[in-house]
Amino acid sequence: MRGAVWYGRRDIRIMDVPEPPSPGPGEVKIKVAWVGVCGTDLHEYAAGPIFMPLEPHPLTGKSAPLVTGHEFSGVIAEVGPGVDNFKPGDRVTADSATWCGECWPCRHEEFSLCDKAAFLGLGRDGVFAEYVTIPVGGVFHLPPEVSLQIGSFCEPTAVAVHALRRGRMIPGETVLIIGPGNQGLLTWQILNHSGAFKVFMAARKGMRADLARKLGAEVLDPTEVDVVAEVKERTGGLGVDLTIETAGVPETVSMALQATRKLGRVVEVGIFEKPVTFDLNDLVFCERELIGIFNNGGEFPQAIQFLADGRVDPTPMISNRISLEDVVEKGFEECINNKRGNIKVIVNCNKDLADL
Amino acid sequence: MRGAVWYGRRDIRIMDVPEPPSPGPGEVKIKVAWVGVCGTDLHEYAAGPIFMPLEPHPLTGKSAPLVTGHEFSGVIAEVGPGVDNFKPGDRVTADSATWCGECWPCRHEEFSLCDKAAFLGLGRDGVFAEYVTIPVGGVFHLPPEVSLQIGSFCEPTAVAVHALRRGRMIPGETVLIIGPGNQGLLTWQILNHSGAFKVFMAARKGMRADLARKLGAEVLDPTEVDVVAEVKERTGGLGVDLTIETAGVPETVSMALQATRKLGRVVEVGIFEKPVTFDLNDLVFCERELIGIFNNGGEFPQAIQFLADGRVDPTPMISNRISLEDVVEKGFEECINNKRGNIKVIVNCNKDLADL
Numbered sequence: 001m002r003g004a005v006w007y008g009r010r011d012i013r014i015m016d017v018p019e020p021p022s023p024g025p026g027e028v029k030i031k032v033a034w035v036g037v038c039g040t041d042l043h044e045y046a047a048g049p050i051f052m053p054l055e056p057h058p059l060t061g062k063s064a065p066l067v068t069g070h071e072f073s074g075v076i077a078e079v080g081p082g083v084d085n086f087k088p089g090d091r092v093t094a095d096s097a098t099w100c101g102e103c104w105p106c107r108h109e110e111f112s113l114c115d116k117a118a119f120l121g122l123g124r125d126g127v128f129a130e131y132v133t134i135p136v137g138g139v140f141h142l143p144p145e146v147s148l149q150i151g152s153f154c155e156p157t158a159v160a161v162h163a164l165r166r167g168r169m170i171p172g173e174t175v176l177i178i179g180p181g182n183q184g185l186l187t188w189q190i191l192n193h194s195g196a197f198k199v200f201m202a203a204r205k206g207m208r209a210d211l212a213r214k215l216g217a218e219v220l221d222p223t224e225v226d227v228v229a230e231v232k233e234r235t236g237g238l239g240v241d242l243t244i245e246t247a248g249v250p251e252t253v254s255m256a257l258q259a260t261r262k263l264g265r266v267v268e269v270g271i272f273e274k275p276v277t278f279d280l281n282d283l284v285f286c287e288r289e290l291i292g293i294f295n296n297g298g299e300f301p302q303a304i305q306f307l308a309d310g311r312v313d314p315t316p317m318i319s320n321r322i323s324l325e326d327v328v329e330k331g332f333e334e335c336i337n338n339k340r341g342n343i344k345v346i347v348n349c350n351k352d353l354a355d356l
Numbered sequence: 357m358r359g360a361v362w363y364g365r366r367d368i369r370i371m372d373v374p375e376p377p378s379p380g381p382g383e384v385k386i387k388v389a390w391v392g393v394c395g396t397d398l399h400e401y402a403a404g405p406i407f408m409p410l411e412p413h414p415l416t417g418k419s420a421p422l423v424t425g426h427e428f429s430g431v432i433a434e435v436g437p438g439v440d441n442f443k444p445g446d447r448v449t450a451d452s453a454t455w456c457g458e459c460w461p462c463r464h465e466e467f468s469l470c471d472k473a474a475f476l477g478l479g480r481d482g483v484f485a486e487y488v489t490i491p492v493g494g495v496f497h498l499p500p501e502v503s504l505q506i507g508s509f510c511e512p513t514a515v516a517v518h519a520l521r522r523g524r525m526i527p528g529e530t531v532l533i534i535g536p537g538n539q540g541l542l543t544w545q546i547l548n549h550s551g552a553f554k555v556f557m558a559a560r561k562g563m564r565a566d567l568a569r570k571l572g573a574e575v576l577d578p579t580e581v582d583v584v585a586e587v588k589e590r591t592g593g594l595g596v597d598l599t600i601e602t603a604g605v606p607e608t609v610s611m612a613l614q615a616t617r618k619l620g621r622v623v624e625v626g627i628f629e630k631p632v633t634f635d636l637n638d639l640v641f642c643e644r645e646l647i648g649i650f651n652n653g654g655e656f657p658q659a660i661q662f663l664a665d666g667r668v669d670p671t672p673m674i675s676n677r678i679s680l681e682d683v684v685e686k687g688f689e690e691c692i693n694n695k696r697g698n699i700k701v702i703v704n705c706n707k708d709l710a711d712l
Contacts (some may be wrong), residue, residue, distance in 0.1 A: 283648035
């Protein structure tokens with residue numbers, strides 16, 4: 001079969017690779033439909049190896065070169081022994097994490113934090129390929145209302161729900177989202193239907209900010225206004241109850257803390273390329289909380305429901321639909337070189353599943 | 357009356373000052389017994405003004421020079437109109453904060469975070485003096501079991517309880533305390549009676565660490581062992597559920613995050629003298645939380661109970677008892693120049709209240 005294989009920094013090759021084996025007990029083999037190009041993939045392509053194992057992965061024994069990609073939808077091709085709830089032809093998505101089931105996080109059902117977590121495309125072969133075989137534990141059915149294209153957004157939507165859960169958001173609160181990327185825009189759509197009293201989005205001008213405005217977001221451009229001052233003014237001097245920080249750079253961490261009210265929460269969704277310097281008194285003096293999140297925490301059911309009933313509609317965020325053969329040029333390179341001109345590029349891995 | 361007045365950095369003067377007026381409605385006048393020399397006082401003496409107002413304070417209209425000091429005990433001298441629950445002769449302590457009663461934090465009973473909070477010795481005259489007049493809202497009775505000397509520890513003990521509340525500590529958890537100062541040792545004593553499964557204390561060798569060991573703490577000396585590795589080894593590879601970080605320096609923030617388990621909480625009690633650089637991926641990848649606290653959050657009743665029944669006994673932490681006339685030389689200067697040789701110096705402000 002065809003697959004996009006990570007060999008090294010700036011070296012992903014579209015090539016023939018062995019089709020994954022028939023599923024073993026508790027596994028399913030999935031024919032891949034659509035895959036989103038994610039920020040994590042881009043980090044690994046441009047600056048990796050970050051998570052990509054060069055030594056045998058502790059859970060899977062695999063190491064680079066590996067097929068990349070993890071945000072996806074597909075159709076069950078084959079089920080292994082003991083799998084009762086899925087059958088060939090079922091339309092599905094899956095968690096990017098696979099896990100050991102034995103460690104402390106697994107025993108607490110925090111599978112993304114598994115001590116040996118192997119993520120698709122990072123600790124085991126991923127989904128920029130025609131087929132993938134994975135444990136059934138992370139696989140979820142897509143309801144009829146969710147197309148396979150939209151199904152590839154389940155994983156980042158689950159992350160967005162997770163951020164709000166970890167941030168202990170309650171109806172009636174005010175929220176600031178920093179960053180108008182895919183994660184920020186999905187979060188905005190969820191908040192728009194979750195009883196948030198006011199939602200602000202900090203976003204520099206460009207097509208992402210334009211889309212945020214078009215979707216109805218109240219955008220504050222940090223090149224035009226003092227975001228912290230503006231948020232405070234529009235919240236009666238308080239600051240927001242909750243900030244979702246998706247950008248992961250030093251300036252936005254300080255902005256997040258300062259724009260949040262006393263005793264408020266900042267959820268950090270971004271991944272940092274280097275150590276960050278900031279004034280921790282911004283945390284201490286106002287008793288703010290800084291809460292890390294990594295991937296999802298089992299929120300696929302909520303995410304799928306939002307996508308099914310249209311409260312979350314990622315369609316306008318799809319900046320291009322490409323084929324697997326073009327993933328390097330029109331996917332990775334395009335997203336890196338024209339970051340502000342793209343939100344989400346999705347990749348079709350089997351032509352017969354392009355329209356389902 | 358005599359008082360210790362902050363005039364500027366390294367310039368605190370023991371001098372005659374006007375006795376505070378008779379209490380107005382809702383106020384009490386307190387004859388001061390014992391006052392602890394606190395880290396905040398030392399910061400203000402050595403590196404101030406930090407909180408000390410040079411312009412009129414928004415709540416009180418006061419500005420430096422001001423009588424300093426805030427951790428104290430005393431006896432009611434006089435009560436103002438409308439004060440029913442206190443009478444002259446009552447033995448008391450009080451919150452260091454006074455507040456406006458109108459702002460968002462006040463309406464949420466988070467008085468220390470009042471937008472106009474005026475702390476004793478910082479936004480209004482403090483307690484390194486013979487008398488102080490303050491609003492009754494922050495005043496608490498001392499039960500007979502709590503001597504006036506021990507009563508001066510109510511405020512830092514309340515802060516320690518607050519840190520555990522904000523850290524959402526539950527019985528059976530493992531805890532790391534970083535820093536063997538007064539705050540760390542009070543926290544240790546509370547945890548020793550609060551169902552913590554294991555408590556570690558990170559402390560460099562010296563009299564503070566020696567006292568911690570003598571009290572029963574399991575001390576890890578960062579100059580002798582890798583604290584993070586040691587904590588992980590002694591917690592089955594996990595790290596602790598909760599870390600209370602009292603040191604407020606860059607190395608201890610990283611230590612705190614790394615020694616805490618996935619999804620665990622770090623409470624930051626320290627105040628920072630400058631911006632801190634650390635790897636926020638230590639927060640994000642393990643979904644840890646960093647929670648700021650500032651002063652107490654209304655935990656005086658719990659603190660007073662702990663001191664009354666002896667579960668918390670600060671007596672061994674008192675490294676010297678001095679008189680108000682000696683507070684600069686034997687208090688501020690001694691604590692700064694011989695930091696590791698002192699834990700808590702307490703200051704008597706009225707000789708007739710020295711032994712009550």
